[in-house]
Amino acid sequence: MSSGDEEILRRFGFEPDPVIEAYKKEVDRTLLRENLRRTPEERCRNFLAAYRLAEEVRRAGATVRGG
Amino acid sequence: MAADFAGVVGVLADAGVEAIVIGGLAAQAHGSARITQDTDFLYRRTSDNINRLAAALSPHRPYLRGAPPGLPFRFEPATIKRGLNFTLTTALGDIDLLGEVVGIGDYESVVSHTLRLSVFGRELLVVDLPTLIQSKRAAGRPKDLEAIAELEALLAERERAG
Numbered sequence: 508m509s510s511g512d513e514e515i516l517r518r519f520g521f522e523p524d525p526v527i528e529a530y531k532k533e534v535d536r537t538l539l540r541e542n543l544r545r546t547p548e549e550r551c552r553n554f555l556a557a558y559r560l561a562e563e564v565r566r567a568g569a570t571v572r573g574g
Numbered sequence: 575m576a577a578d579f580a581g582v583v584g585v586l587a588d589a590g591v592e593a594i595v596i597g598g599l600a601a602q603a604h605g606s607a608r609i610t611q612d613t614d615f616l617y618r619r620t621s622d623n624i625n626r627l628a629a630a631l632s633p634h635r636p637y638l639r640g641a642p643p644g645l646p647f648r649f650e651p652a653t654i655k656r657g658l659n660f661t662l663t664t665a666l667g668d669i670d671l672l673g674e675v676v677g678i679g680d681y682e683s684v685v686s687h688t689l690r691l692s693v694f695g696r697e698l699l700v701v702d703l704p705t706l707i708q709s710k711r712a713a714g715r716p717k718d719l720e721a722i723a724e725l726e727a728l729l730a731e732r733e734r735a736g
Contacts, residue, residue: 512726531727548691
């Protein structure tokens with residue numbers, strides 16, 4: 508757990524869960540910090556762009572596989 | 575099919591449907607970096623709102639997701655009143671319309687835990703981050719563990735950033 512997460516979670520009424528904490532080690536916090544600098548609208552627009560790219564790649568993969 | 579997130583949001587907002595953005599799209603609005611396919615809304619179960627919801631979505635061919643084709647399903651006010659949570663496929667993509675969410679309750683319970691945010695150019699109510707975490711924790715689904723971990727990290731980073 509990143510330093511201070513536990514205290515912040517408890518402030519919001521959440522007891523830290525060891526299973527969730529194990530998953531938390533894999534979270535890329537640099538991406539979260541970048542997103543937090545953006546407005547909600549910018550976050551949603553960026554998400555839409557990423558989603559469309561993922562869909563396009565998925566479609567291209569299906570085409571190659573003959574799907 | 576691919577979800578038209580902006581289209582769904584526009585259709586509901588333009589029709590004046592009282593609904594709260596929850597799930598993956600709410601996570602995006604709060605800063606999640608995970609790609610989601612979820613378009614989940616907690617809708618208000620008043621007669622007027624149910625009428626608006628049915629009128630808004632009916633032109634987009636809503637049908638029960640995963641159900642065999644050809645069922646006599648019509649997304650109309652009586653259907654919505656008889657049911658509660660609907661997982662639908664539509665011409666705009668998949669939409670989950672929930673009358674109640676485990677751990678956080680119905681629209682009336684959640685509305686005081688929302689933020690009014692600009693989402694795809696529309697002002698919408700979005701569930702706040704702690705309540706979103708609460709709902710995911712209460713659902714207790716293994717598939718949510720990674721998402722919860724990210725949301726809790728996001729909460730901590732947000733608080734640290736002030």
